[in-house]
Amino acid sequence: MKHFDYIIAGGGCSGRSLAIRMLPYLQSTNKRLLMVDKLNKKENDRTWCFWEQEADVFEPAVYRKWNHLSFSGSAHHQELDIQPYQYKMIRAADFYAYTDQQLSESNHISMIQGNVDQIYTEQEQGYVTIDGETFSAGYVFSSIPQIQEKRPDRYQYLLQHFEGWVIETKLPTFHPERATLMDFNTAQEAGTSFVYVLPLSSTLALVEYTVFSENELPAASYATALKQYIQEQLHCEHYDIKEREKGVIPMSDHPIKQQDGRIIYLGTAGGFTKGSTGYTFRFIQKHTAAIVEQLTKSDNPQVAAISPKRFGLYDATLLHLLNSGRLSGKEIFSTLFRKNKSSQILKFLDNETSLMEEIRIFKTLQKREFALALLNRSLKLMSSN
Numbered sequence: 001m002k003h004f005d006y007i008i009a010g011g012g013c014s015g016r017s018l019a020i021r022m023l024p025y026l027q028s029t030n031k032r033l034l035m036v037d038k039l040n041k042k043e044n045d046r047t048w049c050f051w052e053q054e055a056d057v058f059e060p061a062v063y064r065k066w067n068h069l070s071f072s073g074s075a076h077h078q079e080l081d082i083q084p085y086q087y088k089m090i091r092a093a094d095f096y097a098y099t100d101q102q103l104s105e106s107n108h109i110s111m112i113q114g115n116v117d118q119i120y121t122e123q124e125q126g127y128v129t130i131d132g133e134t135f136s137a138g139y140v141f142s143s144i145p146q147i148q149e150k151r152p153d154r155y156q157y158l159l160q161h162f163e164g165w166v167i168e169t170k171l172p173t174f175h176p177e178r179a180t181l182m183d184f185n186t187a188q189e190a191g192t193s194f195v196y197v198l199p200l201s202s203t204l205a206l207v208e209y210t211v212f213s214e215n216e217l218p219a220a221s222y223a224t225a226l227k228q229y230i231q232e233q234l235h236c237e238h239y240d241i242k243e244r245e246k247g248v249i250p251m252s253d254h255p256i257k258q259q260d261g262r263i264i265y266l267g268t269a270g271g272f273t274k275g276s277t278g279y280t281f282r283f284i285q286k287h288t289a290a291i292v293e294q295l296t297k298s299d300n301p302q303v304a305a306i307s308p309k310r311f312g313l314y315d316a317t318l319l320h321l322l323n324s325g326r327l328s329g330k331e332i333f334s335t336l337f338r339k340n341k342s343s344q345i346l347k348f349l350d351n352e353t354s355l356m357e358e359i360r361i362f363k364t365l366q367k368r369e370f371a372l373a374l375l376n377r378s379l380k381l382m383s384s385n
């Protein structure tokens with residue numbers, strides 16, 4: 001049986017983020033890592049957006065960044081001052097090309113394409129079976145989704161589903177310096193829905209229609225909503241669709257196992273998708289950086305939680321409130337943005353605020369509805385087993 005010091009199962013965002021961060025450690029300790037993915041990842045299968053204050057390791061792959069954002073809610077429009085943050089976009093194709101190049105230059109990393117059939121842990125070793133052949137490792141890092149039985153009696157299961165088009169317009173339509181974070185000028189019948197607009201030039205932008213609800217919509221509904229938004233809000237009749245992206249991100253408070261013996265879960269599979277927003281990229285970066293810091297200190301990749309537990313409670317409460325229909329996402333986000341400093345909101349959504357800062361934010365929100373959602377969630381947990 002072939003043995004590696006580490007195996008990364010799933011070479012997508014989190015697998016590659018970890019591999020890149022591990023490069024200096026592998027070099028200095030002369031250790032070997034195997035990364036496997038079932039796909040030869042080259043295509044631009046998604047676009048990651050996130051905010052950060054300082055440049056991180058993937059800065060060379062950043063395609064666009066914005067210092068100014070805007071928000072449109074119930075009958076109000078706001079320009080957001082997000083300093084000291086910048087809002088950034090990375091195209092998956094650039095990320096895969098950049099990481100392929102860095103990883104292929106290392107003789108400490110082997111990358112293979114194959115299907116992971118099984119991952120298991122026994123006697124202080126991890127094992128990965130790839131297309132019928134089993135490999136062993138000191139630790140396995142997996143971003144392959146774990147099979148999880150749903151518990152609707154205890155937890156909320158919403159989906160964030162979306163379709164986006166990169167459109168090119170004949171006339172200058174976009175303000176290249178300002179991206180639209182959320183525009184709620186969309187029909188809200190299907191669930192909380194909004195559009196974001198990421199301008200790439202004055203005539204080119206990614207326009208993405210996003211819905212939070214229990215089920216995906218019929219395929220044609222996304223196109224209808226996008227056409228309507230482009231016509232009515234962007235006042236644009238003539239445009240070409242250059243690229244399309246579609247996706248579904250789980251939004252849930254179902255607890256996810258982050259470690260099982262010698263298997264450490266990464267990315268969405270490890271619960272690093274924020275339940276209330278779907279944002280994952282920055283949490284993946286924090287988690288993989290923490291793993292490497294720990295490895296460098298002690299050769300042990302096990303890390304403590306990257307966010308205080310109370311943020312899980314906040315996310316779960318918001319999901320309960322959205323699901324109850326007592327308040328719409330449009331009302332909640334509009335109040336949040338209208339009454340708080342943008343940089344504080346971004347810090348809060350990054351799970352980085354202090355308890356005092358959170359109390360100040362909660363005071364601005366719909367206290368009664370949030371308290372009821374919190375109570376309902378507690379009752380639900382108590383009445384199920």
Ligand SMILES: Cc1cc2nc3c(=O)[nH]c(=O)nc-3n(C[C@H](O)[C@H](O)[C@H](O)COP(=O)(O)OP(=O)(O)OC[C@H]3O[C@@H](n4cnc5c(N)ncnc54)[C@H](O)[C@@H]3O)c2cc1C
Nearest residue numbers: 010012013014037038046048049116247267268279280281
């Ligand atoms: C279209 C889209 C857009 C998104 N945009 C954003 C965004 O703007 N900001 C943000 O923060 N988050 C975003 N997300 C959420 C999240 O950041 C991404 O899903 C991110 O790619 C998650 O990283 P990951 O490593 O967990 O999963 P992935 O990147 O999906 O990697 C998992 C890998 O495992 C491989 N794999 C799966 N099963 C097997 C198997 N049996 N054998 C071998 N390999 C296997 C897959 O091929 C894949 O490469 C988006 C998600 C989607 C789907």
